[in-house]
Every structure is written in structure tokens, then in C-alpha cells.
Amino acid sequence: MDPKHLFDDPRLTAVGLLYEAHDGLLAQLEQSWKSNGLSGLDLNALLRLSRSPGRKLRMTDLAVQTNLSTSGVTRLVDRLERNGFVRREADPGDRRSSYAVLTAAGATRVARVLPAYLELVDRWFTGLLGPERLEQLTAGLRIIRDATRPEATQITE
Template sequence: MPDGDEWQEARSGRDVEFAWCRACGSTSGVTRLVDRLERGGLATRETAPGDRRSTYAVLTAAGADKIDQALPAYSDAVRHWLIDQLTPEQLDGLLAALRILRDRLRPDSATITPPMAEDRTGTAAG
């Protein structure tokens, strides 16, 4: 998971896309999602610099706080239901496959350096 500084930098960048939204459904579905985030005070819409046809959904401070609150439980669930279910070899294979897909789908994307790998006991692997 990204640390606080990397997360702050990633969510404040104007070139960040909600690619996961595109995978979730139609553009009208994304519009409804952003509408709900706006009503909840969690995001705002901003016109893209240099392109009036494009709009960015930008997290507010309240939206960032919600993510910060949810992240520990989310991380625990991912660890329990995904990472802990795989052998180290299976996890290495999954990560290699995901990196290939990431690089092919978005070769220009900036990568966030993952924290040091931990073994299943929570101690740093060496």
C-alpha cells in the first residue's frame, strides 16, 4: 500500500484517472457515483486544464479522510482473503502477472514502490 506522502501525491495529481470506474460500468454509472460523492461532500468536479470537455472528480479533504479511515480494514481484508490464501510462489506469480497487465495497459503510468515485502508473520523478509 502507498504511504501517506505517496497517496497524497497520487490523489492530488490532475492526470490521475479513475480507470477502475471505467471497468465498473457505463459513463452514466460513473456520473451517478460522482454525484453521490459530491452530495456526501467527498469529491468535487473540476474542469480539466486545457480541455473544457473533460472533468475530473477530485477528492475533498473529507473524502481523503474517509479513505484514510477505510484503508486499514481494506488492507486487512485483502491480506486475509487474498494474500494469506496463496503460497509465496503463487503470490510471486500473481504479482508478476499483474505487473505485466499494468505495464501493457498503462505503460506511461508512474509506479508506486511497494513497502518491503513481509513474510506471513509480519516481520520484514530478508
């Protein structure tokens, strides 16, 4: 390919826009979790737990869903546990495994963050697209996520 045209490749535009949109969106949403004493990673983990059956996930599943190593998720859960937002629960069927479980205090903190967070999500993301475009984008993102991170959709039973 001619080097002059290489830099005009529309694939570079598409992936570049994705990076820029991601960074811009996080910058807009950040105030909602920071003003409630959380990091983005804290909120991500608490939201994943709050939306999971029984409000709990195996530590290994939480690691995958948050894109953390096992030691990284251990440090995250340690911090959330110190703040009273999560507790650990042994897996009765597998002594090597444990669950991170959302506590009442964790659910209360998420409920406190969500109104402002969702308002910002609507202002800077979903509300900019309209229902049809949002549905198409969500479907497209799911395809990309499933292809690039299939482990993120597999929950251990």
C-alpha cells in the first residue's frame, strides 16, 4: 500500500474515534464517582456485583469482568471490604474459591451514585444517539467484546 494513503485508512479513524470517545466519556463521568469517594474501578466492581445474581461474583469472575489480575482483584476487594461495601464469602462447593458479595452499605453507596452517574451517561452518551443508534451501537460493541474478550461473558457456576 502507498504510504501516503496508509495514514488515510478509515480503520484508523474508526479506532481513533473509539479511543477518543472512551477517554472523553470517562472524563465526563468521573465526577459522579469521585464526588462519592469512589474510583472508577470501585464503581465498576460495585455495579457488576449489584447486577449479578445474589449480588455476588466469584473472585475470578470479578477479575475477568474488571480486566484485573487475581492479585489486582484481591487488592480491589480488600479496599472495598475495608470500606464496608463488599464482604468475602467462601464457596461451599470449592474451598479454593470465594465470592465477593455486595453488602447493604455497598448497595446504598451505588444507589447514591447512580442518579448523577445515569444523568451524565444520558447527557454524554445515550442521549446523544437516540434509541435506534444506541441499539445499533450496543449490538456492535457486544460483537466486538464477545470476539475480543469471550471470557468476559462466561460466568463460572
